[in-house]
Amino acid sequence: MSLDLLTAITVFVLAVLVGFEVISKVPATLHTPLMSGANSIHGIVVIGAMFISATADNAFGYVLAFVAMAFGAMNVVGGYVVTDRMLHMFRAKPGSDPSR
Amino acid sequence: MTTTETIIRYVFLAAAACFVWGLHLMNSPATARRGNLLSAGAMTVAIGATAVLLAERGAVSATGWIVMLCGAAIGSAAGLYLARSVAMTSMPQLVSLFNAVGGGAAALIAVEHLLHAAGGESLGASITVPGALDIVIGAVTLTGSVVAAGKLQGIVPGRPIIFPGARVLNVVLGLSFVVGTVWLVAVPQSIGALVLLVVSASVFGVTMVLPIGGADMPVVISLLNAFTGTAVAMAGFVLGEVVLIVAGALVGASGAILTKLMADAMNRSIANIIIGGFGTGDGDA
Numbered sequence: 001m002s003l004d005l006l007t008a009i010t011v012f013v014l015a016v017l018v019g020f021e022v023i024s025k026v027p028a029t030l031h032t033p034l035m036s037g038a039n040s041i042h043g044i045v046v047i048g049a050m051f052i053s054a055t056a057d058n059a060f061g062y063v064l065a066f067v068a069m070a071f072g073a074m075n076v077v078g079g080y081v082v083t084d085r086m087l088h089m090f091r092a093k094p095g096s097d098p099s100r
Numbered sequence: 101m102t103t104t105e106t107i108i109r110y111v112f113l114a115a116a117a118c119f120v121w122g123l124h125l126m127n128s129p130a131t132a133r134r135g136n137l138l139s140a141g142a143m144t145v146a147i148g149a150t151a152v153l154l155a156e157r158g159a160v161s162a163t164g165w166i167v168m169l170c171g172a173a174i175g176s177a178a179g180l181y182l183a184r185s186v187a188m189t190s191m192p193q194l195v196s197l198f199n200a201v202g203g204g205a206a207a208l209i210a211v212e213h214l215l216h217a218a219g220g221e222s223l224g225a226s227i228t229v230p231g232a233l234d235i236v237i238g239a240v241t242l243t244g245s246v247v248a249a250g251k252l253q254g255i256v257p258g259r260p261i262i263f264p265g266a267r268v269l270n271v272v273l274g275l276s277f278v279v280g281t282v283w284l285v286a287v288p289q290s291i292g293a294l295v296l297l298v299v300s301a302s303v304f305g306v307t308m309v310l311p312i313g314g315a316d317m318p319v320v321i322s323l324l325n326a327f328t329g330t331a332v333a334m335a336g337f338v339l340g341e342v343v344l345i346v347a348g349a350l351v352g353a354s355g356a357i358l359t360k361l362m363a364d365a366m367n368r369s370i371a372n373i374i375i376g377g378f379g380t381g382d383g384d385a
Contacts, residue, residue, distance in 0.1 A: 003340035005226045012333060015346045019329075019353025022124050028365050030129060031358065035322045036195045037126045037136050038355050041119050042202050042325075042332045043143065044347040046172075047150045048209045048339055053168040054160040055216055062167050064212040069171025070178070071205035076147075078179025078198045080140040085183065086191060087133040 033086045040079030046072030104156045111149040112343040118142030119347050123354060146343060175201075196249035196321045199328055203241025206331035207301075210234035210338050211294055214284070223288040230337035232281040235294070236301040237331040243305030245324045251314045258314025270307055276300035308374075316373045319362045323370070326355025 026034055049068035056065045101109075118138050125135025154160050160168075179198065186194050210231040217223050223231075250256035276296055283293035312320055329351025336344030363370045 003342065008337055008340070008342070008345060011342055012337075012345050012349050015333075015349035016353040018120055019350040019355075020357055022120055022127075022350070023354045023357040023361070024127050026127050026358070026361060027129065030126065030132060031322075031362050031365070032192060032195070032318065033132060033136075034123075034126050034358055035318075035325055035355070035362075036191070037123065037132075037139065038329070038351045038358065039195055039199050039202065039325050040136075040143070041123065041139060041347050042206075042329045042351040043198075044119075044146065044344055045202055045205045045209065045332045045335060047146060048332070048335045048341065048344055049171070049205055050147075050150050050154060050168055051339055051341065052209050052212045052216070053164050053171070054154050054157075056164060056167070056212060057161075057216070061212055061216060062163060064208050064215075065164075066167045066171045068205045068208040068212070069168055070175035071201035071208070073172045073175030074179035074182075075175075075198050075202035075205065076143055076179070077176040078183040078194070079202075080136065080143070081180060081183035082186070082191060082194055082198070083136045084133065084140075085188075087136060089188060090129060090132070 029090070033083055033090065036079065036083040036086060040076060040083055043072060043076030043079050046076050048072070102156065105153060108149045108153045109342075112146060115142040115146040115149075116343055116346040116350075119350060123350065190253065192318055192321060193249040193252040196245045196252070196317075196324070199321065199325050200242050200245035200249070203238040203245065203324070203328040203331055205238075206328065206335045207235045207238030207242065207298065209335045210238070211298065213338050214288065214294060215291070217288065225285050227338055228285045228288050229281065230334040232277075232284050232293075232297055234331050234334035234338055235297045236277050236280075237327050237334065239298050239301035240305040240308065241324050241327045241331060243302045244309045244327075245305075245321065247306055247309040248317050248321050248324065251309070252317050256310075258317075260313045261310040263310075266307055266311065270304065273300045273304040273307070277304075312373060316366075316368070319359060319366065319368070319370070319373055322355060322359040322362050323374070326352050326359055329353075329355050 049072040053065040056062050119142055122135040122139030125131040182194060214231050247256055251258050280293050280297035283290055329348050333345050333348030333352060336348055
């Protein structure tokens with residue numbers, strides 16, 4: 001899809017401002033899970049990897065697309081599972097400090 | 101735009117909204133887990149929608165689908181295994197590793213997109229500039245996060261590592277980024293420019309993290325996490341996909357705020373940590 005540059009920059013700037021505001025006073029114990037949660041969200045890159053897999057048309061392109069797919073999928077799946085594990089631990093023992 | 105394509109754009113918008121809301125829920129211990137599940141659900145739907153979109157367009161070759169499925173299967177299996185099996189105490193380095201592969205994927209997307217276009221239409225600066233930024237930021241994150249994970253794991257010594265000429269090398273690498281970007285804008289078909297950007301950024305990731313002490317690694321990982329978000333947003337500019345721009349910018353900005361909060365909690369400034377060299381090592385945190 002072709003995207004008007006001005007529209008793209010508008011969306012980018014507004015999303016940056018939302019990102020600044022969405023993090024408020026976070027207790028220190030949640031710093032690592034929050035970092036891990038944000039890490040999973042940029043796993044959206046796997047969608048980009050799907051698009052380049054769709055357009056690749058030579059062997060080198062397929063290799064790049066394959067590696068990008070594997071990397072992206074690892075980021076998404078691993079990221080969400082490890083975040084959930086951290087938060088589970090957090091709930092099980094309210095006194096413990098999962099940030100380390 | 102076909103009806104299916106329009107519906108999928110709305111699905112992407114809903115997913116982006118869920119990412120914001122999910123991140124917001126993660127601010128408080130009581131709702132954090134729900135926030136993560138919401139975000140994971142939105143991601144699953146967005147990936148499914150992309151598959152439907154590509155099938156609807158009918159432009160994907162059989163090889164393309166096989167590459168996609170095999171890559172997804174291997175990546176998911178590796179991610180799931182690591183996330184389940186790693187010890188609780190090793191989680192920060194695992195997050196760093198997942199962050200590294202995310203940055204690597206973002207860089208590869210720009211490389212492939214620019215190489216692919218090299219055979220056909222010429223690309224304007226609105227594609228090549230974000231493309232160059234994507235490659236630089238993504239490759240810096242890839243190698244930087246691997247070194248950061250290595251320092252936490254004890255594979256790379258945790259003490260600050262300073263070697264003679266490091267400052268000069270960093271200046272040279274910084275100049276290479278500028279030269280590579282200008283080169284790519286001038287000649288979008290240039291493979292030399294792509295190689296220069298990838299190599300100099302990969303080296304810079306290592307030289308950036310080596311002089312920083314092991315105890316500061318969580319802050320560095322958070323900073324590199326924000327970098328990956330920005331790289332993914334740049335990949336969104338390259339591909340013209342709004343959902344990548346929104347999610348990437350969201351992580352870039354929230355990651356930057358989180359990095360500042362983490363540095364504040366340690367009574368350090370981010371600049372102080374990044375300049376490094378006199379930070380704390382493993383022992384005296």
